[in-house]
Amino acid sequence: MKRLLRIEILKNLSYRPFKIFSLIYWGAVVILALVGFAEFNLGFLRFTLKDVGIYNFPNVWHFTAYIISLLKIFLAAIIVFSISQEFSNRMFKQNVIDGLSKQEFLSSKLLTIGIFSGLSTLVVTLLALLLGVKYSTDYSSSAMFSEVYFVLLYFIKLFLFLTLFLFLTVLFRNAIFPFLTVFVLWIVEGIFHASSQLNKIADFLPMTNIARVLEAPFNRVSFNMNAAENSGLYTIKAATDFPWLALVISLIYISIFIWATYQLLKKRDW
Numbered sequence: 001m002k003r004l005l006r007i008e009i010l011k012n013l014s015y016r017p018f019k020i021f022s023l024i025y026w027g028a029v030v031i032l033a034l035v036g037f038a039e040f041n042l043g044f045l046r047f048t049l050k051d052v053g054i055y056n057f058p059n060v061w062h063f064t065a066y067i068i069s070l071l072k073i074f075l076a077a078i079i080v081f082s083i084s085q086e087f088s089n090r091m092f093k094q095n096v097i098d099g100l101s102k103q104e105f106l107s108s109k110l111l112t113i114g115i116f117s118g119l120s121t122l123v124v125t126l127l128a129l130l131l132g133v134k135y136s137t138d139y140s141s142s143a144m145f146s147e148v149y150f151v152l153l154y155f156i157k158l159f160l161f162l163t164l165f166l167f168l169t170v171l172f173r174n175a176i177f178p179f180l181t182v183f184v185l186w187i188v189e190g191i192f193h194a195s196s197q198l199n200k201i202a203d204f205l206p207m208t209n210i211a212r213v214l215e216a217p218f219n220r221v222s223f224n225m226n227a228a229e230n231s232g233l234y235t236i237k238a239a240t241d242f243p244w245l246a247l248v249i250s251l252i253y254i255s256i257f258i259w260a261t262y263q264l265l266k267k268r269d270w
Contacts, residue, residue, distance in 0.1 A: 004108040005115075007100070011091075012112075017081045025074035032067055033127055052221060052236075055135040058147035059236050062217040064128040065154040068120070069214055072158055075116050076165040076178075083109065083166065084175040102265040110258065113162045121155040147239050153214040153247070160250045160257075161210055167257040170264050182207070203245075206253050212246040 012018040054063040085091070128151070132144065168178035185207050192202035202208050220237045 001107075001111065004104060004111055008108050008112050011086070012078075012082055015082055015085060017085075018078055021074050021078045021081070025071055025078070028071050028074065029068060029123060029127075032071070033131075054217075054221070054236070055131040056236075057132045057136040057138055057143040058145070058239070059217075059220070060128045060132040060136070061147040061150040062220075062239060064131065065124050065150040066214055066217050068124050068127070069154055069157055072161050075120065075158070076162060078116070079109070079113065079162055079165050080169045080178050081175050082112075083169045084173060087173040103262065106258070106262050106265055109166055110163075113159060113166065117155055117159045117162065120158060121151060124154055125151050149242065150214065150239075153243070156247060156250050156254075157210055157214045160206075160213070160254050163254050163257040163261075164206060164210075167261045167264075170261050204249060209246050209249045209253060213243055213250045215240075215243070 053059060133139075136143070138144075164182070165178050168181050169175075172178060172181075185205075189202055189205045189207045192198040192205065193208075203212075220239070222235050222237070
């Protein structure tokens with residue numbers, strides 16, 4: 001594993017788009033974190049996100065995980081461009097000739113995806129903790145950790161998203177078609193959702209499960225019509241039930257994408 005990790009580090013650090021997209025991603029994470037301190041002026045209403053209560057425990061876990069997950073496309077770009085470069089420059093074929101097996105190649109890419117997903121999950125965890133400690137009013141263990149499972153859901157969502165792009169990049173061997181394919185999948189699944197006959201099938205499709213394993217939390221927020229009699233303008237409902245079905249389906253898709261990627265690597269004459 002150390003050998004594969006060292007190979008990946010040497011490859012990626014010498015690849016300029018890897019550095020660019022990495023800087024964009026981590027810079028965007030910082031910007032999103034700072035947005036929480038900004039004041040929004042709607043004319044008749046001025047507020048900051050912390051006033052809404054999304055940075056209070058336990059809400060902060062869900063909101064932070066979801067907001068940072070919006071940046072996952074930049075991590076996907078790192079995976080896509082780094083792998084497609086290996087095919088376009090025939091680096092993959094040379095690595096195989098030099099003794100790197102196709103299984104080791106796949107393992108190295110999964111290791112990279114795992115590290116990216118793990119580091120991003122760690123950032124989400126630390127950011128949620130910092131914001132929660134700073135702005136929350138309830139520090140009981142039940143409040144602090146009752147929704148910490150959203151961190152796990154974030155990791156699964158990100159890992160699934162990146163393994164999907166890994167499979168598509170190996171399938172097409174370029175940097176454009178994976179993004180176009182995901183866009184088409186998103187449209188097709190939207191059509192499925194709009195159809196009463198196909199709606200149930202849509203629940204088992206990949207893009208739907210990427211979305212449902214960590215859903216948008218904003219429907220939990222409601223405007224408090226009796227604000228004068230209460231402590232705040234907004235109330236946040238308790239988290240919905242744990243998405244067991246979406247989680248199981250996501251894990252199945254991860255296994256399918258990894259297996260399918262290995263079959264492509266093994267059967268094709270590169």
